[in-house]
Amino acid sequence: MLQVVVLGMVAVSALAVVAARDPLRQAMVASIYGLVLGILFFVFAAPDVGLSQTVVGAVALPLMILLALAKVRGGEE
Amino acid sequence: MSAAVRRNVFLMFGAGFAALLLWSFGGLPDFGHYAGPYGDILNASSIPERQTTAVVSAINFDYRGFDTLGEEFILFAAVVGVASLLRNLRGERDRRPDDDARGRRVREPSVAVSVLGLGLVGPTVLVGLYVVVHGHQTPGGGFQGGVILATALLLVYLSDTYVTLLRVGPMALIEFAEALGAASLGLLGLAGLIWGTAYMENVLPLGTAGHLLSAGTIPLSSVAVGLAVTGGFAFMLSEFLEQTLVVRRRR
Amino acid sequence: MDVLPYVVAAWVMLVGLYGIVTSRDLIHLVICLSVVQSSTYVLLISIGYKKGGEPPVFADRPPTARAVDPIVQALTLTDVVVGATVTAMLLAIAVQAHKRYGSLDPEKLRAMRG
Numbered sequence: 211m212l213q214v215v216v217l218g219m220v221a222v223s224a225l226a227v228v229a230a231r232d233p234l235r236q237a238m239v240a241s242i243y244g245l246v247l248g249i250l251f252f253v254f255a256a257p258d259v260g261l262s263q264t265v266v267g268a269v270a271l272p273l274m275i276l277l278a279l280a281k282v283r284g285g286e287e
Numbered sequence: 288m289s290a291a292v293r294r295n296v297f298l299m300f301g302a303g304f305a306a307l308l309l310w311s312f313g314g315l316p317d318f319g320h321y322a323g324p325y326g327d328i329l330n331a332s333s334i335p336e337r338q339t340t341a342v343v344s345a346i347n348f349d350y351r352g353f354d355t356l357g358e359e360f361i362l363f364a365a366v367v368g369v370a371s372l373l374r375n376l377r378g379e380r381d382r383r384p385d386d387d388a389r390g391r392r393v394r395e396p397s398v399a400v401s402v403l404g405l406g407l408v409g410p411t412v413l414v415g416l417y418v419v420v421h422g423h424q425t426p427g428g429g430f431q432g433g434v435i436l437a438t439a440l441l442l443v444y445l446s447d448t449y450v451t452l453l454r455v456g457p458m459a460l461i462e463f464a465e466a467l468g469a470a471s472l473g474l475l476g477l478a479g480l481i482w483g484t485a486y487m488e489n490v491l492p493l494g495t496a497g498h499l500l501s502a503g504t505i506p507l508s509s510v511a512v513g514l515a516v517t518g519g520f521a522f523m524l525s526e527f528l529e530q531t532l533v534v535r536r537r538r
Numbered sequence: 539m540d541v542l543p544y545v546v547a548a549w550v551m552l553v554g555l556y557g558i559v560t561s562r563d564l565i566h567l568v569i570c571l572s573v574v575q576s577s578t579y580v581l582l583i584s585i586g587y588k589k590g591g592e593p594p595v596f597a598d599r600p601p602t603a604r605a606v607d608p609i610v611q612a613l614t615l616t617d618v619v620v621g622a623t624v625t626a627m628l629l630a631i632a633v634q635a636h637k638r639y640g641s642l643d644p645e646k647l648r649a650m651r652g
């Protein structure tokens with residue numbers, strides 16, 4: 211039952227990531243999507259993958275997106 | 288083709304692709320009835336053969352260590368790609384970052400953020416080192432721990448200024464760590480050749496499962512990968528930050 | 539429940555592909571590409587699952603027959619970290635494209651003509 215709920219959350223989050231057209235908003239939604247995927251991996255008895263996905267998808271990836279956006283939006287003097 | 292036409296073409300072919308995909312998934316075993324024998328054999332024989340209790344790390348660094356070597360060099364190539372893409376182009380110059388100028392125009396982060404960030408740097412480094420070193424016993428290993436350690440460097444930047452980040456993690460040290468990690472993983476395999484068996488064979492004494500010094504070369508490979516991943520992520524973070532704060536187009 | 543994880547993996551891949559096809563911003567496109575990559579992780583992990591499964595870590599209990607498959611987990615683990623690094627490289631390409639052409643719209647970036 212828990213697995214069905216988390217799978218539903220994954221499907222909804224993926225749709226939310228694509229539907230957020232502004233990259234700044236999308237970075238935040240991508241962080242949530244990474245966290246939900248990490249929860250999915252923990253529920254599926256995969257702790258190594260869950261740890262990896264949580265750290266990478268919720269922290270490192272949105273960070274790179276934000277840094278690229280900062281350069282593109284505000285880089286020119 | 289216009290955007291509307293492109294979307295309609297995609298929806299049409301996407302429906303066909305979805306049908307093929309779902310038809311192929313019908314041929315998979317039902318969810319929860321995994322039947323492959325290889326996984327069961329590894330689960331049963333990982334403790335007697337390699338004295339590790341975390342089977343996934345044993346697969347990553349021993350049974351299928353060659354795949355990890357390839358993945359490590361994909362990571363290395365991507366980091367080299369970022370470095371060469373974000374090099375100074377013709378017509379750009381470096382200027383001192385905003386927070387280094389004499390008349391500071393950038394607001395410092397608030398006291399709460401600074402205190403929380405600096406307070407968390409120590410525990411993050413500790414957790415990262417723990418995850419890297421205990422990769423052969425509990426879930427973890429070089430990949431996860433390396434990213435956690437790179438996050439600690441990010442915390443330093445968030446809670447203070449870019450100049451502090453450069454002092455704590457100078458570029459030369461980060462690049463050296465990354466290169467050292469990638470090279471160590473490749474050279475550790477040579478121990479097997481020197482001993483007279485295959486490349487990347489686990490030749491160090493195996494110890495007993497559950498102890499820190501056990502499982503032969505697996506903790507050493509974990510540390511090498513952790514070093515390389517930390518250096519890689521920290522390097523990419525520094526490159527992006529440098530682009531944003533330091534590189535300016537020459538007028 | 540028998541095929542639900544596979545259907546979710548297919549749905550995530552198609553949603554990501556739709557995002558790539560109809561994207562108007564290079565950075566949005568790169569994030570949708572990472573969504574497509576994540577659908578393969580979901581598929582791999584759900585293939586290796588066993589009913590009533592336990593994690594393949596035996597630090598505090600003897601090896602049981604109910605532990606899920608560790609090989610797909612090993613594949614997915616390295617894939618996650620390396621995929622994020624490649625995504626960062628794609629973002630660097632997007633940044634340089636913006637510097638060169640002044641816009642991130644894929645429509646306007648068609649001009650590779652000399």
